[in-house]
Amino acid sequence: MMKQELAPANLTDIARTVLKKRYLLKNEHGDVIETPETMFWRVAETIAAVDARYGASAEQVEERAERFYHLMTQGYFEPNSPTLMNAGRPLGQLSACFVLPIDDNLTSIYETLKHQALIHQSGGGTGFSFSRLRPRNDVVRSTMGVASGPVSFMDVYNHSTEAIKQGGTRRGANMGILRCDHPDILEFITCKLDTTKITNFNISVAITDAFMRAVERDEEYDLINPRTGLGQIASRDGLKHPLTGEVLVPAGQPMRLRARMVFDLIVQCAHATGEPGLFFIDRANEYNPVPHLGEYEATNPCGEQPLLAYDVCNLGSINLGKFVTDAGTIDWESLRDVVHESTRFLDNVIDANHYPLEQITQLSQRIRRIGLGVMGWADMLVRLGIPYNSAQAIDLARQVMRFIDEESKVASEQLARERGPFPEWEYSIWGPDATCARRPDGSRIRPQRLLRNCNVTTVAPTGTISIIAGCSSGIEPLFAIAFWRYQADTRMLDINQDFVAQAKREGWYSDELMERIADTGHIHHPEVPASVQRVWVTAHDIAPEWHVRMQAAFQEYTDSAISKTINFPHEATPDQVREAYELAFRLGCKGITVYRDGSRANQVLSTGSTG
Ligand code: UDP
Structure with missing residues (x-):
């Protein structure tokens, strides 16, 4: 199957640069032999082809591939980097x-x-x-x-x-x-x-x-x-x-x-x-969905996935900023459609995957773990005019993640009806087995549900795929409104386009102001109206407590864990770090990572003798 005319991908220059540098296929001389469009089609086609194993016709597979292509090229959803790099290629390893x-x-x-x-x-x-x-x-x-x-x-x-x-x-x-x-x-x-x-x-x-x-x-x-x-x-x-x-x-x-x-x-x-x-x-x-198979002892590198031994997860993230309408409301219907399509995409990735180890292949097929997450959360908030560090943002976080988690499970149930539940379902916390579905006091950990996947939701850092989708990363606040980006060895001025649009609309835009914002790293300049300064908060304007509360709000409706950095200003004290760690435990987070501005560049503590 080769699509004749691929609709152009909606990508920023930065996204194109990153794709060219690291993702697009190269020949043995190092020349790039793919365009972003043919790359996305390679991925869409490979992942959609799995439908044929479950009885879809060639026409249906083609339609599915087109839908997947649309999601990725328009920045609604991106799978984790290994899927973009390796789908349809000899290595074929698709998980992060x-x-x-x-x-x-x-x-x-x-x-x-x-x-x-x-x-x-x-x-x-x-x-x-x-x-x-x-x-x-x-x-x-x-x-x-x-x-x-x-x-x-x-x-x-x-x-x-x-x-x-x-x-x-x-x-x-x-x-x-x-x-x-x-x-x-x-x-x-x-x-x-x-x-x-x-x-x-x-x-x-x-x-x-x-x-x-x-x-x-x-x-x-x-x-x-x-x-x-x-x-x-x-x-x-x-x-x-x-x-x-x-x-x-x-x-x-x-x-x-x-x-x-x-x-x-x-x-x-x-x-x-x-x-x-x-x-x-x-x-x-x-919250281990399959306790009969073993306990969690570790997580993946960024912490969003507690996994069993020889366990794997393929991730994908939905770009929330895309679902804010011009009227400043959330388009829940479109979000539902994208959640369903993305869940199907990730379930297909399990079957399209070539794992480097037999033990991993076996376990992935038995529990069919997927990790659907979000990115562009900070974009969604600024488009709705809600400051990140507000009770309103925390409430909305719960509402959005609850919706995504529920709809993803509805999609997983639909898949279970079509293709069967994951083979370990019966003994999992989702199944009827009374011993492992319950806490010691007899209460159920999760309601019984016939699912295709033992876990569906997570929040990944989305370090590169958020650049590809042109959005803010994961559930992090905006890093800066304008900044110098060093990506793939190139220095580029990156300005938030929503901010530019608002500044022009309201008549306080100037090139000089944008560069000044990039140089100073903040927007607290006299030209920027106070109301704008309140909504357009960046990581360092936000007290650590709000970071933790935001993480906890998303965690409430997430099966797996959350990747998030709790940022501290340089002058923060150890006691403030302790408070954040204790708060994360109290609020039900599964882990926590902190970073104090400038600390890695610092002279480190001198170590004495070890005993
Ligand atoms: N990861 C990795 N190497 C990297 C970046 C990420 O192995 O350089 C893995 C790691 O397990 C991380 C996961 O990929 O938790 C997802 O990271 P991220 O969302 O940033 O990846 P992306 O898909 O955006 O490249």
């Missing part, structure tokens, strides 16, 4: 997110290292829990030596990532997770204070509910050796505070730590460098 298991033996550590390389080569990101590895200095019976511990193996994975570089498309991204009760937790928390180390990893501490209770009550808790399942005894040197060198647990004593001391250390490091983030592991597991 993977989690691989690491067990406490060298075979497992190096098998998974190999699998990480294969996934990075195909443009996917990988997450790992290092929690099963025995701690540093623990015994290795086969050699009578001592173990080097989770952080040293994370460093090995980091170096391998550096070497792979994802075949020139994108550098591998990783998430490293360690449980708060692992004996090496203090070393892990501080391992990125030197910002030149482990740079290909984001790190998060897996935080249990028991830990948070211990923080609240200022209690101690035990560090557990995963090899024995028993409390760890401090070795010859004792356990020292990694920054002050103070002996926290003397040699030969059971390792018990004050939860508050550990939490303080996390906060101090996050304040200094943005890491570690937190992964609220018990809460994530409460």
Whole structure:
């Protein structure tokens, strides 16, 4: 099938530049041999072709491909980058997110290292829990030596990532997770204070509910050796505070730590460098749709997908800004249509996908996880005249995400009727099985629903696809109204076109003002009316609390998790970071990531001896 005339894609110059640089097919001489239009058609055709396996006629498949083409070229919906890059091509790996298991033996550590390389080569990101590895200095019976511990193996994975570089498309991204009760937790928390180390990893501490209770009550808790399942005894040197060198647990004593001391250390490091983030592991597991297949131990690199071992998710995001009418209302009918079509698209991606590992193919077919998310949220708000940092925006976030989540599930139910539910449905939290669908008190976690997909909704960062769609990224506030963009090695002045239109309409536009806004990074200039300054808030005008509240509002109606950065001004204190972390836990978030302006460029805290 080859479409004769492809309708032109509605793309900004920046989007075309990015596509040309990184997405369009090249021949062996490095010449680009695709246009954005033929790229989108390649994707649309490949994904629509799956319908034929479920009985669609050639004509129906063609119609479906045209609808998919329209969604992507008009910026209503974009799948994650690997789908755009690889659909209809030999590699054929279409997913952004993977989690691989690491067990406490060298075979497992190096098998998974190999699998990480294969996934990075195909443009996917990988997450790992290092929690099963025995701690540093623990015994290795086969050699009578001592173990080097989770952080040293994370460093090995980091170096391998550096070497792979994802075949020139994108550098591998990783998430490293360690449980708060692992004996090496203090070393892990501080391992990125030197910002030149482990740079290909984001790190998060897996935080249990028991830990948070211990923080609240200022209690101690035990560090557990995963090899024995028993409390760890401090070795010859004792356990020292990694920054002050103070002996926290003397040699030969059971390792018990004050939860508050550990939490303080996390906060101090996050304040200094943005890491570690937190992964609220018990809460994530409460919403694990297939608990009979295993527990969540880790997430993908940006945190929006808690996944099982050998689990995968293909993502796609709807551009919310497109659904604001000229009258300043939301076009819910169109949004519903796009949600349904996008859900179908993502379900097809599962079947069109070529995974690098058999275990991943198997699990993806058994649970059929998809991640439909949103982008352009900040655009939607400014078009509706609602400030991001307002109760009205929080209420609308709930309303919009609830609608998308519900409609996506209606579409998944329709698919289940046509193609059957996901094979593990019966034992999932959506099925009739009473044991795994209920909490210990007997209440249902989710209502029984016959779904095609075990999870449907998420919120991804949409780093590149938001540029392709020409919208604000994910659920983040606007980064700036006008700024200098460094994308694909080119410097470009990027001005929000809605802002330009409003300025012209209201008669206060000038080129000079736009450049001044880009240079100063804010719109607080006398020419800009006060009401405009109130609505057009950017990331740094917004108090961290509103960032957290926004994340929590979206989380309420999202199956998986939310990728979001809680921005702090440079002068924010560690206590403000602590408040954000505690608020995220209280409001039901599944994790949190913070970033304090300018902190990575800073002189890092000096590290003392490690114990
Ligand atoms: N990701 C990755 N490498 C990257 C960027 C992203 O592996 O350089 C993965 C990672 O799992 C992330 C997911 O892709 O959570 C989605 O990221 P994003 O939405 O920014 O990707 P896009 O589709 O916009 O490229």
